[in-house]
Amino acid sequence: MKKKITLKLIAKELNVSISTVSKSLKNSKEISEETREKVQAFAKFYNYKPNNIALSLKNKKTKTIGVIIPEIVHYFFSKVIFGIEHIANQRGYNVIIGLSNESFSKEVLNMEMLANGSIDGFILSISKETLEKRDFHHFNETIAQGMPIVMFDRVEDSIKCDKVIVDDLLGSKKAVEKLINSGCNHIAIVTTKDFVNVGALRTKGYILALEENKKALNDSLILKVEDSELIDDNLTQLEQDIEHMLISNPEIDGVFAVNEIYALTVMKVARKLKKRIPEDLQVIGFSDGVLSQNAVPTLTSVSQHAQKIGERAAELLINRLELEDYEEEEMELERYETEVIETELIERESTK
Amino acid sequence: MKKKITLKLIAKELNVSISTVSKSLKNSKEISEETREKVQAFAKFYNYKPNNIALSLKNKKTKTIGVIIPEIVHYFFSKVIFGIEHIANQRGYNVIIGLSNESFSKEVLNMEMLANGSIDGFILSISKETLEKRDFHHFNETIAQGMPIVMFDRVEDSIKCDKVIVDDLLGSKKAVEKLINSGCNHIAIVTTKDFVNVGALRTKGYILALEENKKALNDSLILKVEDSELIDDNLTQLEQDIEHMLISNPEIDGVFAVNEIYALTVMKVARKLKKRIPEDLQVIGFSDGVLSQNAVPTLTSVSQHAQKIGERAAELLINRLELEDYEEEEMELERYETEVIETELIERESTK
DNA sequence: GAAACTAACGAAAACGTTTTCGTGTTGACA
DNA sequence: TGTCAACACGAAAACGTTTTCGTTAGTTTC
Numbered sequence: 001m002k003k004k005i006t007l008k009l010i011a012k013e014l015n016v017s018i019s020t021v022s023k024s025l026k027n028s029k030e031i032s033e034e035t036r037e038k039v040q041a042f043a044k045f046y047n048y049k050p051n052n053i054a055l056s057l058k059n060k061k062t063k064t065i066g067v068i069i070p071e072i073v074h075y076f077f078s079k080v081i082f083g084i085e086h087i088a089n090q091r092g093y094n095v096i097i098g099l100s101n102e103s104f105s106k107e108v109l110n111m112e113m114l115a116n117g118s119i120d121g122f123i124l125s126i127s128k129e130t131l132e133k134r135d136f137h138h139f140n141e142t143i144a145q146g147m148p149i150v151m152f153d154r155v156e157d158s159i160k161c162d163k164v165i166v167d168d169l170l171g172s173k174k175a176v177e178k179l180i181n182s183g184c185n186h187i188a189i190v191t192t193k194d195f196v197n198v199g200a201l202r203t204k205g206y207i208l209a210l211e212e213n214k215k216a217l218n219d220s221l222i223l224k225v226e227d228s229e230l231i232d233d234n235l236t237q238l239e240q241d242i243e244h245m246l247i248s249n250p251e252i253d254g255v256f257a258v259n260e261i262y263a264l265t266v267m268k269v270a271r272k273l274k275k276r277i278p279e280d281l282q283v284i285g286f287s288d289g290v291l292s293q294n295a296v297p298t299l300t301s302v303s304q305h306a307q308k309i310g311e312r313a314a315e316l317l318i319n320r321l322e323l324e325d326y327e328e329e330e331m332e333l334e335r336y337e338t339e340v341i342e343t344e345l346i347e348r349e350s351t352k
Numbered sequence: 353m354k355k356k357i358t359l360k361l362i363a364k365e366l367n368v369s370i371s372t373v374s375k376s377l378k379n380s381k382e383i384s385e386e387t388r389e390k391v392q393a394f395a396k397f398y399n400y401k402p403n404n405i406a407l408s409l410k411n412k413k414t415k416t417i418g419v420i421i422p423e424i425v426h427y428f429f430s431k432v433i434f435g436i437e438h439i440a441n442q443r444g445y446n447v448i449i450g451l452s453n454e455s456f457s458k459e460v461l462n463m464e465m466l467a468n469g470s471i472d473g474f475i476l477s478i479s480k481e482t483l484e485k486r487d488f489h490h491f492n493e494t495i496a497q498g499m500p501i502v503m504f505d506r507v508e509d510s511i512k513c514d515k516v517i518v519d520d521l522l523g524s525k526k527a528v529e530k531l532i533n534s535g536c537n538h539i540a541i542v543t544t545k546d547f548v549n550v551g552a553l554r555t556k557g558y559i560l561a562l563e564e565n566k567k568a569l570n571d572s573l574i575l576k577v578e579d580s581e582l583i584d585d586n587l588t589q590l591e592q593d594i595e596h597m598l599i600s601n602p603e604i605d606g607v608f609a610v611n612e613i614y615a616l617t618v619m620k621v622a623r624k625l626k627k628r629i630p631e632d633l634q635v636i637g638f639s640d641g642v643l644s645q646n647a648v649p650t651l652t653s654v655s656q657h658a659q660k661i662g663e664r665a666a667e668l669l670i671n672r673l674e675l676e677d678y679e680e681e682e683m684e685l686e687r688y689e690t691e692v693i694e695t696e697l698i699e700r701e702s703t704k
Numbered sequence: 705g706a707a708a709c710t711a712a713c714g715a716a717a718a719c720g721t722t723t724t725c726g727t728g729t730t731g732a733c734a
Numbered sequence: 735t736g737t738c739a740a741c742a743c744g745a746a747a748a749c750g751t752t753t754t755c756g757t758t759a760g761t762t763t764c
């Protein structure tokens with residue numbers, strides 16, 4: 001095992017001081033050309049690379065971004081990470097990942113683990129448990145320590161930080177309007193409980209679209225699903241709920257589902273009930289992922305541009321990090337941006 | 353913005369030396385109980401946490417694992433990461449992610465970026481371009497520097513490191529045998545070009561199963577797909593190839609596909625050709641992901657236990673890292689393990 | 705020939721820890 | 735009263751950098 005080569009080692013080998021080596025490698029003209037070349041040749045030969053940790057300690061910058069997400073085995077989140085990594089890498093940053101698994105305590109733990117010098121800033125999406133408890137002290141404390149946060153998708157308005165969100169309301173509204181324009185008169189929605197704010201927003205969009213288009217609002221066409229129903233691939237409860245709704249409301253001719261799984265389950269139940277898609281029932285999902293693209297029939301859905309969300313979040317964070325170098329915290333009256341990424345309706349076979 | 357609190361700061365505030373503070377916090381009995389309590393109370397009140405970077409520099413350990421994968425928007429890889437993160441977190445390690453995007457140069461760059469002190473060891477899966485070029489110098493150099501690597505799934509035998517692989521050959525063989533036992537007589541395979549070693553192994557398993565069961569081997573039933581066919585969601589070329597094979601060989605009654613997309617495409621084409629699944633054509637895929645579970649009909653497929661792969665890789669790496677603390681590089685004749693994770697055939701509706 | 709300047713380099717501090725090795729003060733003991 | 739141990743603490747080195755501020759020696763200037 002070759003020892004890792006350091007400035008000190010080069011200095012000793014070449015009988016010069018550490019300072020001289022450091023300056024030579026930086027091509028400082030304080031050092032004679034002769035010495036510079038000698039040092040550079042030596043360093044190159046032994047493939048010297050400065051130690052990142054030492055640099056981090058000195059510069060008080062790690063050039064690393066911490067990302068905390070609720071889950072990673074998930075098309076949306078992994079695509080966001082892809083976007084983050086893309087920009088981060090381009091701008092010389094590393095990405096370190098923490099998973100909260102939708103748990104409050106894991107979210108806190110992960111943030112504490114990273115906040116002590118390991119990273120320069122956070123990009124995160126709030127876990128469901130945190131949203132439910134509404135305990136956001138860890139975010140506020142982190143920010144108070146001077147570590148910037150960028151939140152995406154599942155955000156909390158009261159926290160002072162940049163945010164990147166999806167226009168959930170408008171996206172849902174457009175989806176429902178598409179159903180209306182395609183001839184649907186009785187449109188149902190399959191959504192989540194209200195504490196997941198994006199779920200609530202999507203429900204709002206649904207309601208708004210109906211109201212603006214003078215369609216009757218019918219509570220029995222709004223199915224709010226328990227989150228636990230998705231655990232362990234056990235979809236049966238979800239299926240039963242959907243089946244119950246479709247049977248007791250046979251007039252339903254369009255369904256808007258707030259995620260892919262819900263939408264696919266709707267199609268599955270419809271098939272079981274011998275309803276043809278899109279002739280008898282049109283379906284639109286939210287989150288345009290691999291499932292929508294490969295479903296049978298392929299699923300019309302609202303694309304959130306997950307990659308772009310990640311890219312913009314990374315840009316916002318890095319911009320702020322590099323701004324701080326100059327401003328030096330003078331302007332305490334900082335302005336935080338909330339950027340809205342537009343959704344796009346991807347039309348496929350599940351709608352007319 | 354509160355200044356980050358340090359030992360030096362506590363020391364000054366309490367009029368003791370830095371050493372005393374450090375020792376007090378570690379409950380060293382070298383320090384009087386009175387002083388200890390005073391320091392600890394102060395530290396707790398101001399929520400002191402030691403700076404990770406300084407610790408890393410001192411200990412020459414970062415407690416961080418670097419993971420380099422070809423892509424992250426991919427069920428298999430994201431599930432592996434989930435497994436890695438699970439174990440890593442449990443044992444006090446962080447996970448830092450680098451994406452190679454299947455590119456050799458990005459793989460090298462990412463490794464260089466991390467190898468200079470940022471991490472203690474690597475877990476990685478080799479990019480396709482690297483496999484094709486067969487240029488592995490970056491792995492060997494990293495290992496020579498004393499940084500351990502654990503490879504998973506796409507590995508290279510000649511490299512001296514721990515490996516976690518899937519029994520691709522046996523898994524495929526079992527899948528094909530399942531088709532044979534379910535009455536298939538003319539079984540086709542949709543696979544990749546041979547330089548992706550896992551693709552080659554799966555092809556081998558297919559051939560082996562046929563031979564052992566005295567089934568004729570027919571080259572026109574082996575479809576080796578160009579990887580570029582999958583780029584940009586443009587599946588048409590793939591569809592055409594499959595359609596061509598199915599039409600020119602109408603006797604085909606079973607297809608084994610080496611990944612989910614290939615399998616779904618087979619089913620799509622079969623539907624177009626009015627072949628019923630599984631009555632006329634049985635299909636098995638490899639990699640049991642969200643697509644297999646939600647396809648119509650649901651897809652029988654070979655599960656690789658991606659999460660377990662990640663967990664074992666993390667365990668192997670961390671074990672080695674923590675062993676090194678004691679052995680101190682004396683035993684140069686180290687033994688490296690190659691652990692095989694068994695596959696499992698998950699039977700669903702696409703087979704009888 | 706002294707003053708002033710320049711070129712080329714080194715010493716040392718700093719980042720925040722941990723740890724080894726003093727060192728001064730006490731009290732006990734002979 | 736002198737010796738020794740125990741106690742409680744501090745100084746300093748070390749990890750690997752970067753950077754400021756000397757310090758030489760040699761060269762110019764009048």
